[in-house]
Amino acid sequence: MNNQLGDAQTSPLSHVAPDGTARMVDVGEKPITARSATAEGFVRVSPDLARAIRENTVKKGSVLEVARLAGILAAKRTDELIPLCHTLPLDAVDVAATLDEGRVRVTATVRTQSRTGVEMEALTAVSVACLTVIDMGKAIDKGMVIEGVRVLEKHGGRSGSYSTATASPRGRA
Secondary structure, three states, X not given: OOXXXXXXXXXXXXXXXXXXXXXXXXXXXXXXXXXXXXXXXXXXXXXXXXXXXXXXXXXXXXXXXHHHHHHHHHHHOHHHHOOOOOOOOEEEEEEEEEEEOOEEEEEEEEEEEEOOOOHXXXXXXXXXXXXXXXXXXXXXXXXXXXXXXXXXXXXXXXXXXXXXXXXXXXXXX
């Protein structure tokens, strides 16, 4: 049976059951190994908002610190947000939010000893931290844009390590 999901006989998809329904992958037989992932994302901000962030005058409080904390919380709750993610015991979550020229840069590194990777936890941390920047700064800048959310590197597991060639978003200087 060939459908949009692909033929399970010739091209098995890990999260698709033989009947075509979505399923969580059984990782119970995989060994527990050290795993980590780092992701990044950016929020383009106006000069007025950048100044308010730099001077810490945003009425809701410290944009960078609240975004950082939101990212940590989000990483811990990834399995509640993304249906097929496993619940993972996170050993560490490190989120940084910095003000660059015309944008806030968010990075997140997540580590665990588990049977599956933490890329989604790092991406969720970055995404929610970026959304928090928008929430905190929207009274000053309604035109903010989130861009360049991606995995920078990951380590551990059967597929080994992955690292991007550069730390800037694809196609941007």
